[in-house]
Amino acid sequence: MVKKRIAKILSFRYVMMAAILVVLAGGLVLLPKYEKSEGIPAEQLLSNIISLERYVSTDQISEKIISQDPSFILIDVRNEKSYNTYTLPNAINIPLKNLLDEKFEAYLNQDQFDILFFSDDNFYADQAWAICNRLEYKNLHVLKGGINKWFTTIINPQKPLENSAAKEFELYTTRKAASMFYGVVYPDQAKIKSVAKKTPRKIITVKxxxxxxxxxxx
Amino acid sequence: MKELEKTKRISIASTLFILVVLIGLLTYKRPKNTYALNTKSTLENLSNNNYFASLNEVSNKDYVLVDIRSAYEFEKGHLENAINIHTPDFLNEDNLSIFKEIKETNKTVILYGKNPEEVNLPFLLLYQLGYDNMKLLTVKLDYYQNKLITKNCDVEISKADxxxxxxxxxxxxxxxxxxxxxxxxxxxxxxxxxxxxxxxxxxxxxxxxxxx
Incomplete structure (x- = not known):
């Protein structure tokens, strides 16, 4: 009799255990819900957003292009039309809405090259940066001021006033020389032009x- | 009796096992802020929806103005009826509950800062966290003789060919x-x-x- 009763209790216990295990298994079904929130946690994204490390100035990037630095990729996030009208030398066009297309992932998700996003201003480039940053892509940068700043500083630099510091004049001459490299011709320069034009070809062979x-x- | 002991051992082992699983489940750390949108749908929404508001819409009663600049700048001058939530404090519980409250009352949050570029990413962050009642004010703030000047401005306009x-x-x-x-x-x-x-x-x- 005793044995029977114990056996009864024990079998009840097994039923309980089985039930608990089933419930726990049910809990596992709920877990994948959090997988939806892909990428880095929101707190980290916020601190990345606040830090201004991502910005690169037009002067820095112009110097890199001229010195044929092969370590970075320029990515134009504007639409195709504006890309075809004008873009930075050797830039790749990835319109913002196609940013996550599979064919572009190889460009963005790698750690060999520095990636520099740019658009007309830095608004859309920032958005592209934020999305890639959330996906933990590495070496992302944004061109501060975008093409507009590029135009006012590099392509069409303003001559400093006569009473401004020598440093500004120095900056002006570097920028002017840079703009010649990018194809702008000044009236006071004639023969240098042909030299400047050949250089873009060399970039390709290096790459x-x-x-x-x-x-x-x- | 031998059989009884065996079952006893098994049951002890299984209760221990269940305990371990339970502890594991209870200590599973749930991320505090979870994204409501993944990157793909964010991108889609960004290119399909209009999330800009201009200065003449501000007087709308369903809009709540939020100034994302620092408290110092806010004190110096701000738009009428605006509340101040500095960007680094966005994810504080108090502020999140403010955003939640606004969302529950079906009002729209209008974020503004010194310029649209500054608001861009804070806006995007909240948007991805599921606060889809957000808009971004395309305004430029400036000071003239210690008075705040507001100017409507455009975003991403190609200024020069x-x-x-x-x-x-x-x-x-x-x-x-x-x-x-x-x-x-x-x-x-x-x-x-x-x-x-x-x-x-x-x-x-x-x-x-x-x-x-």
């Missing part, structure tokens, strides 16, 4: 060499 | 050269340089596909 090592597999 | 500017400078030079009877043949090359980028793109795709 080709860079690509070979990455192809390596085994 | 760079290509045209370069072409014109080349043209001008060409005209000058013609006067001096010197021929230039290299002119068109400058405009074609951007196109040369295309072959690079194709090659770029190869390495990523590469395997063994």
């Amino acid at each position: 080709k060499k860079k690509k070979m090592p990455t192809e390596g597999g085994c | 760079v290509a045209a500017f370069i072409n014109e400078s080349v043209k001008k030079q060409a005209d000058a050269m013609k006067k001096a009877n010197i021929k230039i043949t290299t002119k068109p090359k400058t405009t074609t340089t951007p196109k040369k980028v295309i072959p690079i793109r194709k090659k770029k795709k190869m390495p990523t596909e590469g395997g063994c």
Whole structure:
């Protein structure tokens, strides 16, 4: 009799345990809900947003383009039409709405190159930056002021007033020389032009060499 | 009796196991702020919806103005009826509950700052957290004799046609050269340089596909 009763209690216990396990399994179903929130936590995104480290000035990037630095990719997030009218040398066009298309992921999700987003101002470029930053892509930067700033500082620099500091004049001459590199012709310069025009070609050959090592597999 | 002991052992083991699972579940840390939108839908919404508000809409009663600048700047001057929530404090519980409250009453939050660029990303953050009743005020704030001046402004307007500017400078030079009877043949090359980028793109795709 005793044995029977114990057996009864025990079987009840098993039923309970089974029930608990089923409930726990049910809990697991609820867990994936949090997977929806992909990317870095909101707190971190906020602190990234506040920090202004992402901005790169037009002078910095102009210097890099002229010195044929192969370590960065320029990404134009404007639409195709404005990209075709004018863009920075060797820039790639990824319109903002196509940012997460699969074919562009290889450009964005890598850690070999620095990525520089730019648009007319830095509004859309910032948005592209924020979305890629949430996805934990690395080495992301934004061109401060975008094409508009690029035009006023590099392409069409304003001559400083005569009473301004020597530093400003220096800056002006570098910017002027840079603008010649990008194809602007000044009346007081004639022969330098032909030299400046040949340089963009060289950039391409440099880039080709860079690509070979990455192809390596085994 | 032997059998009884065996079942006892099994049941002890299983209760322990369940305990461990329970503890694991209870200590599972739920992220405090969860995104309501993933990146893809955010991007879609951004390109489809209009999230800008202009200065003449501000008087609408369903709008709540939120100043995202620091308390100091807010004190210096702010729009009428605005409340101040500085960007770094966005995720404080108090502030989040304010946003929640506004959302529950079906009002629209209008964020503004020194310029639209400054508001852009804080806006985007809240938007991704599920506060879809947000708008962004396209306004530029300035001070004139310690008085706040507001100016409507546009976002992402191309201010200058760079290509045209370069072409014109080349043209001008060409005209000058013609006067001096010197021929230039290299002119068109400058405009074609951007196109040369295309072959690079194709090659770029190869390495990523590469395997063994």
